[in-house]
Structure formats: C-alpha cells, structure tokens
Amino acid sequence: MNARTQTQRDPVCGMTVSDGAHTTVYHGVTFHFCSAQCLAHFLEAPALFAGAVRGEDIRAMPKRRLLRIATGAALDETCRRLQAMMGVSAIRAEADRLHIDYDLRRVSLSQIEAEIQAAGIVLKGGLHALRRSL
Ligand SMILES: [Zn+2]
Numbered sequence: 001m002n003a004r005t006q007t008q009r010d011p012v013c014g015m016t017v018s019d020g021a022h023t024t025v026y027h028g029v030t031f032h033f034c035s036a037q038c039l040a041h042f043l044e045a046p047a048l049f050a051g052a053v054r055g056e057d058i059r060a061m062p063k064r065r066l067l068r069i070a071t072g073a074a075l076d077e078t079c080r081r082l083q084a085m086m087g088v089s090a091i092r093a094e095a096d097r098l099h100i101d102y103d104l105r106r107v108s109l110s111q112i113e114a115e116i117q118a119a120g121i122v123l124k125g126g127l128h129a130l131r132r133s134l
Contacts, residue, residue, distance in 0.1 A: 008020075008032040009032075010031075010032060010033050010034045010038050011031055011033075011042065011049040011050065011058075012033065012038040012039075012041050012042050012049055012105070012106060013034060013038055013058070013086060013087075013105070013106050014058035015034045017032040017033065017034050020032060022034070022035060022036055022038070022039040023039075024039060024042065024043065026042075026046045026050050027050065029050070031049075031050070035086065037085065037086055037087075037107065037111065038086070038106070040111065041106070041107060041108055041111060044108055044110070044111075045108075058105065059105065060103045060105050061103060061104035061105045062089075062101065062102075062103055062104075063101070063102055063103070063104045063109075064099070064100070064101050064102075065099075065100050065102070065109060065112075066097055066098070066099055066100075067097070067098040067100065067113070067116070067123055067124075068096055068097055068123065068124040068125070069096045069097065069098065069121055069122070069123060069124070070096075070122045070123060070124045071121075071122045072119075072120050072121030072122050073120075074119050074120045074121060075093045075098075075121070077119050077120075078093075078098070078115075078116055078119040078120075078121050079091050079093055079098075081115050081116075081118070081119050082100065082112065082115060082116070085107055085111070085112065085115060086106050086107060087102050087103040087104075087105070087106025087107030088100065088101070088102045088107060088112065089101045089102060089103060098116070100112060
C-alpha cells in the first residue's frame with residue numbers, strides 16, 4: 001500500500017488532485033498540484049507548504065495590498081485576469097491604484113504582479129522592489 005501516492009492533495013490550495021499534470025519532488029516526496037499557479041507558488045516557498053498534506057493544515061492567509069500604477073491603460077482587462085486567478089478575492093481599481101485582497105496561502109504578490117505586467121500595466125516600484133514580499 002502506498003498511501004503517499006493515493007493522498008494527492010494539493011498542499012497549496014487543499015484540493016484533491018486526480019491527475020499528475022503538475023507535480024514536483026521536494027525532499028524525496030512527490031507533491032501534486034491542481035494548476036501551474038499552485039505549483040509555481042509552492043516553488044516560491046516549498047518549506048512553507050511541504051508540511052501541509054492534511055486538510056486541517058490548509059488555512060487561509062488573507063492579505064490586502066495597494067499597488068500603484070505607473071503606466072498602462074488596460075485596467076479592465078487586468079481586473080478580469082486577476083479575478084480569474086485562484087486566491088484573488090477582490091480587486092478594485094481607482095485612478096492609478098489597484099486595491100487587491102488575496103489569500104497568500106493560494107497566491108503570492110509576485111504572481112499577482114506578474115499577471116498585472118502580462119496585461120500591459122507597469123507598476124511603480126517594479127517587481128524586483130517587492131520580490132522579497134510574499
Ligand atoms: Zn491548487
């Protein structure tokens with residue numbers, strides 16, 4: 001009996017994963033993920049997530065951030081893309097500011113910023129300035 005491979009719980013979001021499309025090996029243990037986003041988030045801080053293989057270990061970590069926009073006009077598109085991301089609970093655009101509520105358990109600020117930049121928005125401060133901030 002191999003309990004390890006039968007318990008395919010995504011350690012980031014807690015979903016039960018039935019296929020092996022997104023996996024990684026950390027300290028000899030194979031972890032399964034529901035999406036590329038969860039896998040990328042795990043790889044940002046594997047030690048934070050590796051112990052959370054049981055459902056009771058999965059707890060929300062609500063965060064709120066204000067991002068300032070330097071340039072870029074695609075705000076509606078950006079809001080749509082962010083709302084489609086797992087872990088983003090609310091987003092409000094106002095002049096040159098984006099107010100974002102998210103669950104650090106499921107998504108990091110650097111992932112959110114990468115999505116904003118992919119939509120054509122440049123943020124004040126830039127990605128590297130906030131890199132250390134999850
Ligand atoms: Zn997931």
